[in-house]
Amino acid sequence: MSDAIRPAVERVLHELRPEADLETLPAGADLREELDLDSMDFLNFVIGVHEATGVDIPEADYARVSTLETCLEYLEQHAGA
Amino acid sequence: MADFLMPSLGADMEAGRLVEWRVKPGDRVERGDIIAVIETDKAAIDVEVWETGTVEALLVEEGTRVPVGTPLARIGSGAATGPVAAPPEPQAETPSAPGPPPLEAVPASERPSLPTSAPAPPPTGRLRVTPLARVRAEELGIDLARVRGTGVEGAITQADVERAASSAPAEPPVGEEPARTLTRPEPAAPPSPAGAPEARSTALRRAIAAAMSRSNRDIPHYYLSMAVDLSSTLSWIERTNQQRPVAERLLPAALFVRAVALATREVPEMNGHYLDGEFRQAEAAHVGFAVAVPGGGLIAPAILEADRKSLGDVMADLRGLVSRARAGTLRSSELSDPTITISSLGERGGVDAVFGIINPPQVALVGFGNIVDRPWAEGGLVGARRQVTLSLSGDHRVSDGHRGSLFLAAIDRLLRNPEQL
Amino acid sequence: MTAGGTRQLQYRVAMREAMREALLADERVFLMGEDVGAYGGCFAVSLGLFEEFGPERIRDTPLSELAFVGAGIGAALGGMRPIVEIMTVNFSLLALDQILNNAATLSHMSGGQFAIPLVIRIPTGGGRQLAAQHSHSLEGWYAHIPGLRVLAPATVEDARGMLAPALADPNPVLIFEHVLLYNVEEEVPLEPATVDIASAAIRRGGRDVSLITYGGSLPLVLEAAAELATAGIDAEVIDLRVLRPLDERTVLESVTRTHRAVVVDEGWRSGSLSAEISARIMERAFFDLDAPVQRICSVEVPVPYAQQLEEAARPRASEVVRVARALVEGRPVDG
Structure with a gap:
């Protein structure tokens, strides 16, 4: 499953921050901090992820998708559920 | 035709x-x-x-x-229509x-x-430039069309050119037009729509500096601020967003825009343009929202008629504007001059307040600091609240601290009653 | 041997000393004109010379400028070194035929066989309530004429020093002495300085604007420059000294440094020497100009008799200050 999710999430992040190099993102880095995403960017990220994977991340769960790793984990748990 | x-x-x-x-x-x-x-x-x-x-x-x-x-x-x-004529020579x-x-x-x-x-065009479009200034402009590669003349009869002088040169260090010829009469050939191919990023960033920074310098020079600013308890408003947003599809979720910024737009109905002298020595009040509130663009700089596209739109529509506009501003694909109508501007620092960070410079010809700028947890006294008790510091940069030529206070009070009241937004 | 030290010297006395020196040095030199002898000159320039040198060398003439200027030309042709004084520039017009058709042309028409080593001294200018027939500034007209050298000593030093080289010049030389300068006293070296009769002088160095003038307007222009300095404007003052042939180079070099020029000329503006200066700046220094050249001239009326009207008609220091400031500060010049 993660084989499909990871490229989708990276594509969404790339659209938001074309100049960012996701390869060099430190493990466990907070996406908002690292990519300087404000609330509008993060909302667009959540919307993009929803469009790409069908997973609706409620606001209450934003803390659980704060890093790339936790986000992928969260999406894997909820995808197709 | x-x-x-x-x-x-x-x-x-x-x-x-x-x-x-x-x-x-x-x-x-x-x-x-x-x-x-x-x-x-x-x-x-x-x-x-x-x-x-x-x-x-x-x-x-x-x-x-x-x-x-x-x-x-x-x-x-x-x-x-008849056969389409071949395009004439470019003007x-x-x-x-x-x-x-x-x-x-x-x-x-x-x-x-x-x-x-158009009313009474000037008798000639020709720039007044002294002979010496023309020579200096050519030497320094300065575009005379962008130099403000301070000489006799408004002529551009050597000093004006040198001032322009020192305020625009190392102006890259790429993406810049040549001086009108000291023409260098245009690059054969048009530059990419975004332009060279560095040239764009320099040009944008220079445009901001020029506008802000003019504002500071011409507008007698006054500043007011007040803290607003956003706790219940943010809770209302959370509850609302649970019922909204993900693409329609609200951000506090949308409420800020609506609150400011509706408050201008109560204190209309905050909304409009000051031109040719007089204030012209606007019919509707076209709220500019300052957006940081990649590579540095700010741009403030307008949410048109924000006082007449629903909160959801404002949110949709805002989302589109911010995305397009950052991608460099704004539409012309979105760049027409707002009638009032908001500068919001967002939800993350610990900055209390922003005191902005009014964007001429507007007469007011409303600032929102970061949304922060702060002790809050109410009913004799102190508790932690989510709050934002609201500020107003006002134009003394049009309004004063009393009217400004009423304006901030109206925004505060509107923000704390989000269901009315 | 140059003596150290200085002395106070009046312009009028400086001119007299120069004539006395020339009379002593060369017996071909003589002075003639109306009332220059027994009376001592209308402006007392030759006072005492008659007593010292006698009626042969200090000659009173009939009231006929045409005749005595012509006689001076003849004397010069005959090997003398005449100094002819015409009472005012207005009266010189009566001798214009002699000056233009004979003095200025004979050397040229004779293929250089005839020299006219003649000096004509002419008081000029207004400011002394002598009304419209005695107060004009027509030196610009003479500066129009090829074959003449036209001098305008504006300082005591030049009044003292210009006569000797003028007499040594084989061509006719006109020396215009502004009537307001006669009473000016200045500190000069005990030993008279040698001066040239070819170049303009920078009387005050400055960076912001060139004030170009000559003769009787120099004092008011220097006064204006001093006032401009208190306003932070550093004006350069050019004294043309020689109105023909013009020392164009000094003027152009100055304007090339300051990029702005104001020409102050007591003559009328139309067709004036100031027009010539302005035109040459435009022709030769156009690309160094940072503002249009300005001129301050006399109002185009016959010089009035009434004191306040005469004052209003002539160039004033305050006007020079106003125009120069407007030019430097980028304000409208008309006002």
Whole structure:
């Protein structure tokens, strides 16, 4: 499953921050901090992820998708559920 | 038949470069269609047409920079027209082809489409430049069209050129137009729509500096601030967002825009333009929202008629504007001058307040600091609350601290009653 | 041997000393004109010379400028070194035929066989309530004429020093002495300085604007420059000294440094020397100009008799200050 999710999430992040190099993102880095995403960017990220994977991340769960790793984990748990 | 003119995409815009035509002669266009991409100092903008009809001729070639008001294309009425004429020679910026004066403060949608209706054009479009200043400008590579003259009869002098040179260090020739009469050949290929990023960033920073310097010089600012308890409002947003599809979720910024827009109805002297020594109150609240753009700088596109839209529509507009501003694909109508501007620092960070500089010809700027947890006293008790510090930069030529206080109080009341937004 | 030290010297006395020196040095030199002898000169320039040198060399003439200027030309042709004084520039018009058709042309028409080593001294200018027939500034007209050298000593040093080289010049030389300068006293070296009769002088160095003038207007222009300095404007003052042939180079070099020029000329503006200066700046220094050249001239009326009207008609220091400031500060010049 993660084989499909990871490229989708990276594509969404790339659209938001074309100049960012996701390869060099430190493990466990907070996406908002690292990519300087404000609330509008993060909302667009959540919307993009929803469009790409069908997973609706409620606001209450934003803390659980704060890093790339936790986000992928969260999406894997909820995808197709 | 009407001419499609180089629009004024901001009070400080004097000229723009036609980067790309999205139509060709013979194409049918409808009011609101994007027909060209125009590059200003600030951004590449998708420009909409205000006529419905048929493109009869494109008058300016891609890559050409022309003054505001220059006819760019001829739009026919849509009735059967004769064979489409070959595009005539592009009207490059020349002293002998005076356009009408830039219609600076009139939003694009209200501008007359025919140059003949422009009031009393100046007798000549020719710049007044002293011979010495011309020589210096050539030596320094300074574009005289952008230099403000302080000499006899407003002539540009050597000192003006040197001042312009020192305020624009190492101006790259790329993406910049040559001086009007000391013409260097235009680059054969038009620059990419976004322009060279560094040149764009420098030009944007310079445009901001010029506008802010003018503002600080001309506008007697006064500043007010007040803390607003946002706790219940944020809870309301959370509850609301649980019921909204993900793409329609609200952000506090949308509430800020609505609250400011509605508050201008109560204190209308915050909403409008100060031009030619008098304040002109606006009919509707076109709320500018300052957006940081990649590479540095700010741009404040307008959410049109924010006082007449629903909160959801404002949120949708805001989301679109911010995305397009950051991607460099704003539309011309979104860049027409706002009637009031918001500068919001967002939800993350610990900065209490922002005291902005008013963006002329507007007369007020409302600042929102970061949303922070702070002790809050109410009913004799102190508790932690989510709060935001609201600030007002006002123009003493139009209003004063008393009216400003009423304005902030109205925003505060509106924000704390989100269901009314 | 140059003596150290200085002395106070009056312009009028300096001119007299120069004539006395020339009379002593060369017995071909003589002075003639109306009332220059027994009376001592209308402006007392030759006072005492009659007593010292006698009626042969200090000659009173009939009131006929045409005749005595012609006689002076004849004397010069005959090998003498005459100094002819005409009472005012207005009266010189009666001798214009002699000056233009004979003095200025004979050397040229004779293929250089005849020299006219003649000096004509002419008081000029207004400011002394002598009304419209005695107060004009027509030196610009003479500066129009090829074959003449036209001098305008504006300082005591030049009044003292210009006569000797003028007498040594084989061509006719006109020396215009502004009537307001006669009473000016200045500190000069005990030993008279040698001066040239070819170049303009920078009387005050400055960076911001060139004030170009000559003769009787120099004092008011220097006064204006001093006032401009208090306003932070550093004006350069050019004294043309020689109105023909013009020392164009000094003027152009100055304007090339300051990029702005104001020409102050007591003559009328239309067709004046100031027009010539302005035109040459435009022709030769156009690309160094940072503002249009300005001129301050006399009002185009016959010089009035009434004191306040005469004052109002002539160039004033305050006007020079106003125009120069406007030019430097970028304000409208008309006002």
